[in-house]
Amino acid sequence: MSASGIDPRPNLLGLDRQELAAALAPLGEPAYRARQIWDAIHLRLALDFEAMTELAKPLRRSLAEHFRVTLPAVADRHLSQDGTTKFLFRLDDGATVEAVDIPDRNRRTLCISSQAGCALACRFCVTGYWGAGRDLTAAEIVGQVWAIRSLQAIEGRLNLVFMGMGEPLLNLAAVRRALAVMAPTISPRRITLSTVGLLPGLEELGRWPERPNLAISLHAPxxxxxxxxxxxxxxxxxxxLMTALRRYPLEPRRRLTFEYLLIAGFNDADRDADQLAALLRGLPAKVNLIPLNPDPVLPHAWQPPAPERVDAFRARLERHGLTATVRRRRGDDVAAACGQLRAFGREPRGFRRSQLSL
Ligand code: SF4
Structure with missing residues (x-):
């Protein structure tokens, strides 16, 4: 352990196959050893080198001397009545992040975090209310997924959404590395990055040879x-933003998802649906409507629209030729619904006064 109490050995969890081979090269082992170790970690979720009995004892000892395989610690876990589970993870330096496991018929969606907080301060978001935190490493991103995989019985199709704490395009290097590590088990086609639409990040993402799905937090027309x-x-x-999205290189048969939070009396009128449809005209797009999930730290006057208004808004978009769905509230009894994630390890920053004009 270092003076800070943090284990200085590199965490192998954040290395893809090539990086793992390079890290192991000084040990003088043949290349197939790296494959064996990678498979043990990522396919069998072996965290202890001693459990890798296919390796000779001296190699297991040497690995443990130089490296570690560490998942984030589960500091808290809440099971919702609807089957959703919210996890609070504690990282090596004490920072905390949340992730959510959402079962849905024959598939499973894990909503994970890319930063331990968020500086962007969206007013409907509890993470934004709590304020900025640090970027997560690739090992910490993969660690959330592997920790949930090791604790929950996961059957069926697994989807990942970066809709937890943080803006993934502000931590693209670590997100890219994490996606590369997970690629042999979770294809990029089943991964969605949700972003507020940072133009430099979108440009960089557009240059990746294999891109995950993209969801844009739009929320107003x-x-x-x-x-x-x-x-x-x-x-x-x-x-x-719309110019950048029209230039974004979408693969055939893929669409952009636009997330639109519905707040009663603020952005839920028929004319708002018309304006939204005009904004998206010509784009391969679908709209995901999210009735606001109220939270004690959000403005009290904000409420979700009545279900009939939500339906009318969706129908109006569909009359414009758009595909629109309404996101079901999942896990709201354990504050795991969209926009409700926080990590209670520190004091909130709150919203700045200048933002409180509504
Ligand atoms: S919605 Fe996303 S970008 Fe906005 S404050 Fe919350 S975590 Fe940050």
Missing amino acids: DDRRRSELMPVNRTHPLPE
Whole structure:
């Protein structure tokens, strides 16, 4: 252990096959050993070198001297009545993040975090209320998924969504590495990055040879209301964002998902649906409507629209030729629903006064 109490041995969890082979090269083992070790960690979820009995004892000892395989510690776990489980993970330095396991018929969606907090301060988001935190490493991103895989009986199709704490495009290097590590077990086609739409990040993502699905947090059909909800819109206003998205290299048969939070009396009128449809015209897009999940730290006047209004909004979008779905509330009895994630390890920053004009 170092003076900080953090184990200085590199965590093999964040290395893809080539990186693992390079890390093991100084031990002088043949290349197939790296494959065996990679398979043990990522396919069998072996965390202890002693459990890798296919390796000779001296090699197991040498591995344990130089490396470790560590999952984030589960600090708390809450099971919702609907089967959703929310996890609070504690990382090596004491930072905490949340992740959510959402079972749904024959598939499973894990919602994971890319940062231990978020500086972007979207007003509908509890993570934003708590304020900035550090970027997660690739090992910490993979670790959330592997920790849930090791604790929950996961059968059927596994999807990953980066919709937990943090903005993935602000931590793209670690996200990319984590995706490369998980690629042999979870294809990028089953992974979705959710972003507020940071233009430099979108450009970089567009250059990746294999890209995950993309979801854009839109939430309002014009700059005035989007800036009220999302301060980042002042830096990347809607016309610039939409131009960047029209240029984004989508693979055939793929669509962009637009997330649209519905707040009663704020952005849920028929004319808002018309404006939203006009904004998305010509894009291969689907809209995911999310009735607001209230939380004690969010403005009290904000409420979700009545179910009939949500339905009317969806139907209006469909009349414009858009595919629109309504996200079911999952895990709201354990504060695991969309926008409700926080990590209670520190004091909230709160929203800045200048943001509270609504
Ligand atoms: S919605 Fe996403 S980008 Fe906005 S504050 Fe929350 S975590 Fe950050």
